[in-house]
Amino acid sequence: MRNRKTGDKALDFIINEMVDTVTNSKDEIFQIGEESRSEFENLNKELNDIKQQVISLIDEGDKLEQKVRFSRMRLSEVSKQFQQYSEEEIREVYEQTHGLQMDLSMKREKEKQLRKRRDDIELRLRNLDETIERAEALAGKISVVLDYLTEDFQHVTAALEDAKEKQEFGLQIIEAQEEERRRLSREIHDGPAQMLANVMLRSDLVERTFREKGVAEAKKEMKSVRSMVRSALYEVRRIIYDLRPMALDDLGIVPTLKKYLNTVGDYNDLEISFTSFGEERRFESKYEVALFRLIQEAVQNAVKHAQASHIQVKIEMKPAQTMIIVKDDGKGFDPSAKRDKSFGLVGMRERVDMLDGELSIDSSPGEGTIVTIKIPINS
Structure with a gap:
């Protein structure tokens, strides 16, 4: 048991570690996606600004280029007729032309740099867009994995718990079978076997009484022997009934339940009411x-554990389903709480599952218990 608990803790630790790791990875990917989206927006804004600047520079460059052309034509004209112009006028035309050329060259260089920056930003934006798409897709896949870890692994854990519960139930069934054999052995030994041994002794006494005291005294002893045989027969029938009620095969479920519940009520000094609905039939x-x-187990649970004073048993036979309700006014319990050695309820669930039925237990401490069982049985 200790090794099993250690294994459970180790499995829970591994699952929790996996969930934490995947959750952290999802958060990191989400952060990467947000940072990429923020950078995308900033670069996109910068790209729009650069495009406006490039358009403005192209327009200014075209205008400046036209001025340079006129200035060079003016400079060529002055150079050809330099006798008509003073040295100061020639220098002024030359410097003006040179300045315009320098301004044009700087604007063209700036335009070139802006174009290069524009191309770089557009490439970066494409890469960022792909990164954002991959991050979103990866986050979605991780969400699926996380859901699998948090939900499906819970089903796995529940399945493992159910398997362990069934294993324990199987072992407890074996233990219960051995205990039942010991009980039957004690009952037969202390009851019918002891009585039959007494019958043998009294039969010898009848023979001796007949020889020594006559027929009248022998008849008295025979009556006593018959009484002992009758009691032994009653005990044998009671043991057989506990193992399997013969009336169940002869009369069916409803008459057998009436007799059984009356016997349990009388023996335990409590009130058990039984009601049957629908058309009574054999299955x-x-x-x-x-x-x-199922009814026997539910009633015994109410008698032994619930400390009930009143138990209601109802059975309703429908064309395609039979429903059983066992209600008591006992101390109740929390159905969700795990209880040791509660293989009575586990056995009921197993039996209901084998019949493709449904079992529900409505109970709370101090409020009694209602056991509802639905079994699909066609007419």
């Missing part, structure tokens, strides 16, 4: 045995 033996055992 296959396996269904009648299953229904009887």
Whole structure:
């Protein structure tokens, strides 16, 4: 048991570590996507500004280029007729032309740099757009993985718990079978076997009484022997009834339940009411045995554990379904709480599952218990 608990803790630790790691990875990817989106917006804004600047520079450059052309033509004219112009006028035309050429050259260089920056930004934007798409897709896949880890692994854990519960239930069934054999052995030994041994002794006494005291005294002893045989027969029938009620095969589920519940009520000094709805009919033996055992287990739980003073048992036979309700006014319990050695309820669930039925337990501390069972049985 200790090794099993250690294994459970190790599995829970591994699953929790995986969930934490995947959650952190999802957060990091989300952060990368947000940072990329923010950079994309900033670069896109810068790209629009650069495009406006390039348009403005092209327009200014074209105008400046036209001025340079006129200035060079003026300079050529002055150079050809330099005798008509003073040295100062020639220098002024030359410097003006040179200045315009320098301004044009600087604007063209700036335009070139802006164009290069524009191309770089456009490439960066394409890469960022792909990064954002991959981040979003990866985040979506991680969300699926995270859902699988947090939900499906819970189902795996629940399945493992159910498997372990069934294993424990199987072991407890074996233990219960051995305990039942010991109980039957004690009952037969202390009851019918002891009585039959007494019958043997009294039969010898009858023979001796007949020889020594006559027929009248022998008859008295015979009456006593018959009483002992009757008691032994009653005990044998009671043991057989506990193992499997013979009335179940002969009379069916409803008469057998009435007799059984009356016996349990009288023996335990409590009130058990039984009500049958629908058309009373016979089922296959396996269904009648299953229904009887389910009601027997629910009633025994109410008697032994719930400390109930009143138990209501209802059975409703519909064309395609039989429903059982066992209600008590006992101390109740929390159905969600795990209880040790609660293989009675586990056994009921197993039996209901084998019949493709439904079992529900409505209970809370101090409020009694209602057990509802639905078994699909066709007419």
